[in-house]
Amino acid sequence: MSLRDRIPVEPLEPERWGHLEQRVVAHAGEALATPARRRWWPMLIAVGGAGAVVLAAVALHTSAPARPAAPLVVTANATGAHVELGDAVIDATPGTRFEVTRPDGGVRIALASGSVSLEVAPRRDRPPLWVVAGEVSVRVVGTAFTVTRDPDVTVTVAHGVVEVDRGGPAVAVGAGQRWSALDGLVAAVSLAPDPVAPGALATAADRLDDHPTSDPLALTDAPEVALGSRRAAAPPVGTPPRLAPGANTRASHPVTPRATTAVVKPPTDLRADIAAQSIPPARAIAATTPVETLAAYQRQLLTSRGDAASSALWGLARAQWSQGKSADAVKSLDGYLRRFTSGNEADAVRWLRLRLLCARAFDDTCRAAAHTYATSAADGPRRDLAVRTTQTR
Amino acid sequence: MNAQVAYLDDVVLVDRCLGRALGGQDAGARDLFRRYRNRVHGALFRILGSNADMEDLLQDTFIQVFASLKSWRAEASLATWIDRIAVRVAYRAIARGKARREHVVDGEADLAVTGTGPAEVLAREGVRRLYAALDRLPPAARVAFALHEIDGRSMAEVAEITSATVTATKLRVWRARRALEAAAARDPVLREFLRDNPRGGAA
Numbered sequence A: 001m002s003l004r005d006r007i008p009v010e011p012l013e014p015e016r017w018g019h020l021e022q023r024v025v026a027h028a029g030e031a032l033a034t035p036a037r038r039r040w041w042p043m044l045i046a047v048g049g050a051g052a053v054v055l056a057a058v059a060l061h062t063s064a065p066a067r068p069a070a071p072l073v074v075t076a077n078a079t080g081a082h083v084e085l086g087d088a089v090i091d092a093t094p095g096t097r098f099e100v101t102r103p104d105g106g107v108r109i110a111l112a113s114g115s116v117s118l119e120v121a122p123r124r125d126r127p128p129l130w131v132v133a134g135e136v137s138v139r140v141v142g143t144a145f146t147v148t149r150d151p152d153v154t155v156t157v158a159h160g161v162v163e164v165d166r167g168g169p170a171v172a173v174g175a176g177q178r179w180s181a182l183d184g185l186v187a188a189v190s191l192a193p194d195p196v197a198p199g200a201l202a203t204a205a206d207r208l209d210d211h212p213t214s215d216p217l218a219l220t221d222a223p224e225v226a227l228g229s230r231r232a233a234a235p236p237v238g239t240p241p242r243l244a245p246g247a248n249t250r251a252s253h254p255v256t257p258r259a260t261t262a263v264v265k266p267p268t269d270l271r272a273d274i275a276a277q278s279i280p281p282a283r284a285i286a287a288t289t290p291v292e293t294l295a296a297y298q299r300q301l302l303t304s305r306g307d308a309a310s311s312a313l314w315g316l317a318r319a320q321w322s323q324g325k326s327a328d329a330v331k332s333l334d335g336y337l338r339r340f341t342s343g344n345e346a347d348a349v350r351w352l353r354l355r356l357l358c359a360r361a362f363d364d365t366c367r368a369a370a371h372t373y374a375t376s377a378a379d380g381p382r383r384d385l386a387v388r389t390t391q392t393r
Numbered sequence B: 001m002n003a004q005v006a007y008l009d010d011v012v013l014v015d016r017c018l019g020r021a022l023g024g025q026d027a028g029a030r031d032l033f034r035r036y037r038n039r040v041h042g043a044l045f046r047i048l049g050s051n052a053d054m055e056d057l058l059q060d061t062f063i064q065v066f067a068s069l070k071s072w073r074a075e076a077s078l079a080t081w082i083d084r085i086a087v088r089v090a091y092r093a094i095a096r097g098k099a100r101r102e103h104v105v106d107g108e109a110d111l112a113v114t115g116t117g118p119a120e121v122l123a124r125e126g127v128r129r130l131y132a133a134l135d136r137l138p139p140a141a142r143v144a145f146a147l148h149e150i151d152g153r154s155m156a157e158v159a160e161i162t163s164a165t166v167t168a169t170k171l172r173v174w175r176a177r178r179a180l181e182a183a184a185a186r187d188p189v190l191r192e193f194l195r196d197n198p199r200g201g202a203a
Helices: A013-032 A041-064 A200-210 A269-277 A290-303 A306-322 A326-339 A346-357 A363-377 A381-390 B001-018 B025-050 B054-071 B078-096 B098-105 B116-135 B138-148 B155-161 B166-186 B189-195
Strands: A072-075 A081-084 A086-092 A095-102 A105-121 A130-131 A136-140 A146-147 A153-159 A162-165 A169-172 A177-180 A184-188 A224-225
Touching: A013 B025, A013 B054, A041 A072, A072 A081, A086 A095, A086 A162, A130 A146, A136 A146, A136 A153, A146 B054, A153 A162, A169 A177, A169 A269, A269 A326, A269 A346, A269 A381, A290 A306, A306 A346, A326 A346, A346 A363, A346 A381, A363 A381, A363 B001, B001 B025, B001 B054, B025 B054, B025 B078, B025 B138, B054 B078, B078 B155, B116 B138, B116 B189, B138 B155, B138 B166, B155 B166, B166 B189
Parallel strands: A072 A224, A105 A130
Antiparallel strands: A072 A095, A081 A086, A086 A105, A095 A105, A105 A146, A130 A136, A136 A162, A146 A153, A153 A177, A162 A169, A177 A184
16 A cells, blocks of 8 residues: 555644635736746846857957858759758759758848758747749748749649738648749649658758868859769858759759649648538628728627627628738737627637637647537537647747 | 647636626636635645634635736746745645644644544554644745645646745655654654655654
């Protein structure tokens, strides 16, 4: 018999619990309003760290001349190009031209022409990696994908998710999907089995370790890279880019576009699956411009009650969403759920709220919204998606 | 309850307490209190050995929970996070000498073992002497021993709750066992109480 079994907890009487609960709840509001207490030691560490950085910077400045921030310009030769940046691997088709810079600690790949395939490690809190092809920007979270500019831009995603921005609301393109400048998000494409293991980037980094950066060729400031002669130039910040040995043979780590046939299959990416669910329409309202539409719904909301008011609030939220005002839409949806928990549009409201709150990341807020939806919705594909969302970590 | 569901319930519950979700802050605070009161009570009781001042200690714990709720980052489980706060409250109670006074001056109060038969009397006296012996330990060793040996938590969990390494936690528990063995060698009642409990240290 363990001590746990031999020393049971003496229960408190229900009246004592009752009194205690009253006291705790009475003080809870005050405690919750208390600003989070600041700890002094992180500040001390931050000040000390900043001082150390300043000292190190001064020491470096006085001991070595600053290296100019030169972009890496790549023109692939007849056999293509393979460039490793430490946290990304770029494979380019023959004749492709692109430029790599590192603004503000991120990575920007400007594609002038041709096609690049990228394998990018999850960036988490690091500044983003962008591929810019003319007016199209592709923001990368951590994925493998291909951008082609010939001259129209096509984005094909092998795994992970990217956001494509063409001057309007960003479009999430998930695994197995392709985005085209001509047609937008056109269809899922059949991809060959992904031969790139999840740890492929670690392997790439390991290969970098095999070739120390003391290689004078790797630290050249020359902005132009002649890939045929296996010379590389270093980006200005972070890990110097390296041409892998045998780059032109593409034997070390080929990441080639794998979209082959046009067999359409359902998207398997959760975010894409959520986005694929239709949003029920709102009751039509007489207005011609976006501003008038919002004003008309607001007027209707102020002058009506019951079902008409809930319908107006749903219309307002939906109009805000369709006009790209996601934050306003979420506020309206929250307001709807406060006022009309069982309203006619409650299911649609909870679903759109899930979709908006999960658009950026599957974080706690997103999972809480999914949980809210899953606990109130009837069985069906949307509820299944919500349950899957709650299981993301 | 499924761990994932419990985690999400905690997230929603914290959001309610902070006014970030529907349901009202007061109701959220009440629900949080009801969900975790028995867990906190159990931890405090097993560390301190009695219900003396328990309401004050529980109130202190939950007020600190609410005051710090904004800093909960949903990385650790809410239960473990609350356990850490409860353990800090217990540390302070030990430092103030509340528990010690309780056993020395009013040792019969609130002991969990009740009854009037010889076995119950012996058990009650054994519990009292066990906590009297624990009172003489450094607070860190006492807390580690109580959480591991009496509350039945794993070494890793105790280490996480007390913000210590697993190695340090094992060392603390081992020291507590050794001190209890020494106390049991001098105290036949404590020795008898611990005899059937090889992990308790006396046998």
